[in-house]
Amino acid sequence: MTVDSNKMSWVAWLSCWGSIDDDDPEISKQSNKVDDTYHRMSPISSQKPGYVDLSNPNSRSLFDDISISLSGTSLYVFTLKELRLITQNFSSNNYLGAGGFGPVIKGLIDGKIRPGLKAQPVAVKVLDLDGGQGHREWQTEIQVLGQLRHRHLVKLIGYCSEEDNRVLVYEFMPKGSLENQLFRRFSASLPWSTRLKIALGAARGLAFLHEAPTPIIYRDFKTSNILLDSDFTPKLSDFGLAKDAPMDEYNHVTATSTMGTPGYAAPEYIMTGHLTKSCDIYSFGVVLLELLTGRKAVDDTRSPREKYLVEWARPQLQSPRRLGRLMDPRLDGQYSVVIAQKTALLAYQCLSHRPKSRPPISEVVKNLKALVDMDYNTPTGPFLYTAPSEQDPPNVTVDKGGKLEKLNQERPKPRSDIHRLRAPKPTNMVHWDPNVQKNLKSEFNSPSRHRMGRGA
Known part of the structure; x- marks a missing residue:
């Protein structure tokens, strides 16, 4: 080598x-x-x-x-x-x-x-x-x-x-990056409620930058730059590409060189080099889409049609019928369909091709906060029935005093006043009628039947 x-x-x-060196003097x-x-x-x-x-x-x-x-x-x-x-x-x-x-x-x-x-x-x-x-x-x-x-x-x-x-x-962030937690193979999938919590926390961090006295454009919002502490609280990292944002919402900064990560950068930034806070909103929409689908922004292992997540998923975000196809299968249906639909619509707005149509980060935080509160109060998952074990006392109930009391659950006696109609039982008896047998025999020996047999 x-x-x-x-x-x-x-x-x-x-x-x-x-x-x-062991002989070095003590550090000052x-x-x-x-x-x-x-x-x-x-x-x-x-x-x-x-x-x-x-x-x-x-x-x-x-x-x-x-x-x-x-x-x-x-x-x-x-x-x-x-x-x-x-x-x-x-x-x-x-x-x-x-x-x-x-x-x-x-x-x-x-x-x-x-x-x-x-x-x-x-x-x-x-x-x-x-x-x-x-x-x-x-x-x-x-x-x-x-x-x-x-x-x-x-x-x-x-x-x-x-x-x-x-x-x-x-x-030090014990849980590492969101990228590792979301896409790591052979590990437990992030629950839906945790994904919403991470999205809300990351949005709040981005809002702090956008609404600072001197606004800042992050320019590198992606899953690998979102770090998680021990209770999955997200924190933004890696600000080497950050730039001061224009004070006027309708102005932009022209970058001398287009920098960022493929799959996350806004299309207008790639084509023109014009950098605004809405570019961060687009990148946030990509991360939100990754949380929904469990797919990477760019995945070389998938077919050309599904390689770029935004191109494949964005046209389907507004269709409730296609939501099940988009959602991460590792969630195993453990989420509220209504909340997932609202999250998909929010991602669709953030991924708008028109920068001015994307919501400001304050509106994103407001919507995600409402979804997190709604998810907290919404039970999810299938109904689970627990069969009683053999050790459980049979035929018991709880009376008003909280004591277990046996019930007399004998099988009810049949009622004599109800007459049920029953179909007759089948029989093996064959009724012999000489006339019927004579007609059948003559039909069997008819010339027409023999002609049909010879022509067959």
Whole structure:
């Protein structure tokens, strides 16, 4: 097997971090945490994404931009040495996965790392310099999550920018991504009520971005960027592609390059590069469709007609008769048909080809909240009958005092005043009539019958 010298796998890359010497002095307990105040979001840089050459003196201004924009936030600035302790020297045993940004390693912060920082598991995301994202996305991620806090946004704890290393430290999400939970084979399917809960929480996180003092277009809303905590509360992550939205609802931002994930990007954004908040609504409709059907936005394993989920499913969303064909068969019918129809219609509106016809995110949240409340009060599932066991006492009932009392359930006696008509019993007796036998014999021996027999 040949190895390209210009690229290396994440496992080989982790080995380049080196090891920790046992003789190293104790990590400094001096905190690099900035002032714990909250301030308004500064504009997100629109400079073209890409890796910045840190040896270039002009690129040093980027760190000044970060320090200025993050003044007043509560992010920690970790050292590379601290991250090695947190991740056990970036051990491959703690590998969680990888995305466009780079590999993600699970770590553990204890009380010895930073005084005042509570012990907790964390997810450490390391920028892959040969990957699809670069320093600009890393900086955007810090700007967004460093200054915005919400229940449905993943929490950024800190970052590291030592030498040419770019690392982000997040809270750890035990259930992983919605993509893994929804499409993982040989695992229990997400219940319908949980899917509605996830859709509502993700919509609330998106509403927080759209309705911020400086509105933000997420631009990468998809199942792999929706993380789930231990009770399946969703949180949006990966804000490297986020951009400031125009204050005017009827204006748009023209992206210098079309970025996103195939199957989720709005058609007008792909064709013209015009970016609006309605592009996020379209992506939300795709995720809602995935929750309904249990299918991926783009599935290469399906036939060409069903490969692209939106093209296959959208024409059928308004038909109640076709709803059963669209719904995820792993749900096994455990959902309210009425609520599923309303959810399908909401997805249809979000996937409108006309951006101005798509509902605002506030209306989406309102509709989903009503559906969640309706689902909570609607019993679902088939009627279950439990047969009594042999140990159960026979012929018992509960009287007013709550005591078991035997019933005299004798078989009722037949009533003599009811006369039922019964059909006569069949008999084997044959009535002999000589005349009948004579006629039958003569008919059998008739010339016409013999002619029919010879002609047959």
